[in-house]
Structures are given as structure tokens and as C-alpha cells.
Amino acid sequence: MDSKIELIEGTDIIKVSYRGDVTLDERVNCVEQICVEYKALESCIKILIDAQEVTEVMSEVEQTLFANYIASREELEGARVAVLVKPEQLINNTVIEQATILGHKTKLFNDIYIALNWLNETE
Template sequence: MAYKIEFIESSDLVRVEFSGDATLDDRISVIHKICLDFCNATIAKTKILIDVRLITKLMTENEQKIVGTYVASREELKKAKVAIIATPEQLIHQTAIDTSAQLGHRIQLFSTENQALIWLNS
């Protein structure tokens, strides 16, 4: 699994791009890395843009619930806004998003980067 994490300082944006096969462990590891390296629960909200359009392995329904619950459990992400960009074929990611949102996080799914950035910056 390949991924790239980039912090765009001028906009307080953490941009993550996945490609190839991304296992449950890979995704949890990336979330953990974002929390350790880029987020602080005591500062203003962090904006996180996660692009999963190039992922070739979709998560199962159960894996999505695990990821959503893990995201919601991270104190560092309580003030964050998270935008996920996926292709229409990848809408299975909706379960992870719904699980995290139900647990109190601001997270949305988008089909274009432009839509995601507009929401993140609103």
C-alpha cells in the first residue's frame, strides 16, 4: 500500500492520498500517524482531506465500522473536519463515515476534490 501525507501550512490542511491495496491495518496506521504528527486536541480545528480514489481494495462493512469507530475514538480528531474523496464505485466507504459521524465527528464524503475543499474551508 502506498500513501502520501502532506501538510499544507498556508491552509492548515493535512492531505492524504492512498493508492493501491490499503488494508485495515494500513488505514489505521495512517490515521494514527496523522494524529501524532499533525493534530493537537487543544488547538483550532484541523482540516483533513483523504483521497481514496486510487485504492484498489475496498474495505468490508465490518472493517469500515472499525475505522469509523477508531477515528471517533481519537481525541486529536475531535475538532477536525475530515473530507473523504472517493469514486462512485467506492461509496462503500459511507459506512465508515456514518459510524464516525454518529460518534460526533465532522466527516463527509465527496466525489471531487473541489467540493471537498469548499466544505473544509466553510
């Protein structure tokens, strides 16, 4: 698995790029890194996850565990998360549904510009 976490220049949006097979442990490590390195950002963290090159979908159990882990992180309370995928790509629907139920604003996109606009919307 290849992952990269960076702040998009000139914004307050954290971009996470995944490629290949991404395990539950690797995803948890990325969340931990975001919570530690970007805790100084405003209270509503904005994250763009580029999952277009992910080749493996987590099991239902792993997805539920991951969603519960995300929800347990105070740093991510009220986070807005845009997930960028290819139209034909298999996705981790359970994570997205469960994270939404637990209070996160998570949405799928096929276009990076629409995703960025959504992340920058004020409510």
C-alpha cells in the same frame, strides 16, 4: 498500498492520499501518524482523504472497528474530513456513517475544489 500524508501548502488541511489496496492496519497507522505529527494544529483538524485510487473496500466489521478507533482519538474530536472518491467507486459507507454518528463531520466529494471549500467553511 501506497500512502502519503502531507500538509497542503499555505493551508491547515492535512491531505492523505491512498492508492491500491489499503488494509485496516494501514489506515490505523495513517491516523496515528496524523495524530502524532499534526497535533499542534488548531483544535479542529481538517483532513482531505484522496481515495480515488483505492481498489479495495474494507469489510463491514473492519469499517466499524476503524470508525470506533477514529472516534477514540481525542486529537480528532470535532475533525472535518472530506473524502474524495470517483463517482463509480465503491466506498466505505459504514465508516462514514459511524464516524458521523460519533461526532465527526465527514462528507464524500467527487470534486477536490468543492471538498476544499467545504473544509474551509466556518460553522
